[in-house]
Amino acid sequence: MRPLLATLLLTLTAFPTLAARDDVQVPGTKTWYWFHRDVMTDNNLSEIFLDEQYTQGTYLTMKCWGPRGFDFSLTTKHQLLPEQGTEELDPDDLYLVNYRVGTGQQATIYSLTRVGVENRLRRDSFSFADSAANEAIAVGLGTGQKVFIRVQAKSPQAPVKQTLTFTFLPAGFVQAFKAIDFCDLR
Numbered sequence: 001m002r003p004l005l006a007t008l009l010l011t012l013t014a015f016p017t018l019a020a021r022d023d024v025q026v027p028g029t030k031t032w033y034w035f036h037r038d039v040m041t042d043n044n045l046s047e048i049f050l051d052e053q054y055t056q057g058t059y060l061t062m063k064c065w066g067p068r069g070f071d072f073s074l075t076t077k078h079q080l081l082p083e084q085g086t087e088e089l090d091p092d093d094l095y096l097v098n099y100r101v102g103t104g105q106q107a108t109i110y111s112l113t114r115v116g117v118e119n120r121l122r123r124d125s126f127s128f129a130d131s132a133a134n135e136a137i138a139v140g141l142g143t144g145q146k147v148f149i150r151v152q153a154k155s156p157q158a159p160v161k162q163t164l165t166f167t168f169l170p171a172g173f174v175q176a177f178k179a180i181d182f183c184d185l186r
Contacts, residue, residue: 023049024179031172035180041066046180050141053167060147060168062138063127064183071134073115073127074149078160081114081123090114091126094158099133100148101140109133141173 023032030051038045043066052058057077064070080091091097091112100106110133115125128134137147151164177183 026172026175029172030169031176033176033179038066043067044181044184046183048173048176048180050168050173053169055166058166060137060149060166062177062183064180066184069131069134069185070138070183071127071129072137073125074151074166075115075122075125076151076164076166077124078164079123080126080151080158080160081121082157082159083123089155089157094153094155095126095160096152096154097126097128098150098152099137101136102145104140104145106150107133107136138177141168141170142177144170146170 023034025032030053032049032051033046034049035046037043044064045066046064048062050060050062052060055077059075061073061075062070063073074097080095082089091114095112097109097112098106099109109128109130111129112126113129115122115127128137140147147168147170149166149168151160151166153161153163
């Protein structure tokens with residue numbers, strides 16, 4: 001075995017966080033988290049994932065953005081963005097997204113954005129660029145309330161035509177939020 005390759009394998013074995021990201025599940029819940037700080041800026045870029053109560057492959061993510069706070073995004077088992085024409089179409093053009101926290105009133109998420117991972121567009125996701133909605137969802141989960149999200153097509157170009165309704169349970173959210181240093185908001 002080449003010396004460089006042997007050294008790399010030894011390093012990855014000794015330091016597994018260099019090899020792969022380790023999500024941690026809050027015991028007994030459908031909540032996961034990943035604690036991460038940017039090595040250059042020390043910004044908190046951690047994430048919390050809440051699996052949907054009934055649908056496999058669907059989850060709500062809270063992403064820390066360092067000094068910019070956080071936002072939520074929805075990833076589903078459905079392709080939400082079309083294969084072609086996505087350059088001109090924002091998720092706002094395709095869907096109406098409402099949420100409800102606990103037994104509160106339904107509210108609209110007024111701004112949706114595309115989600116990219118490693119410079120690739122995720123067609124199964126969109127992010128909530130609505131600070132009021134993001135704050136209401138976080139406060140709701142933090143106070144032990146379920147969050148309901150409904151996605152409805154408002155354009156014939158939307159790949160998903162049927163109404164999708166998702167339920168996210170608060171169990172484990174507070175523990176995960178604490179484990180990721182509250183996105184450095186304290």
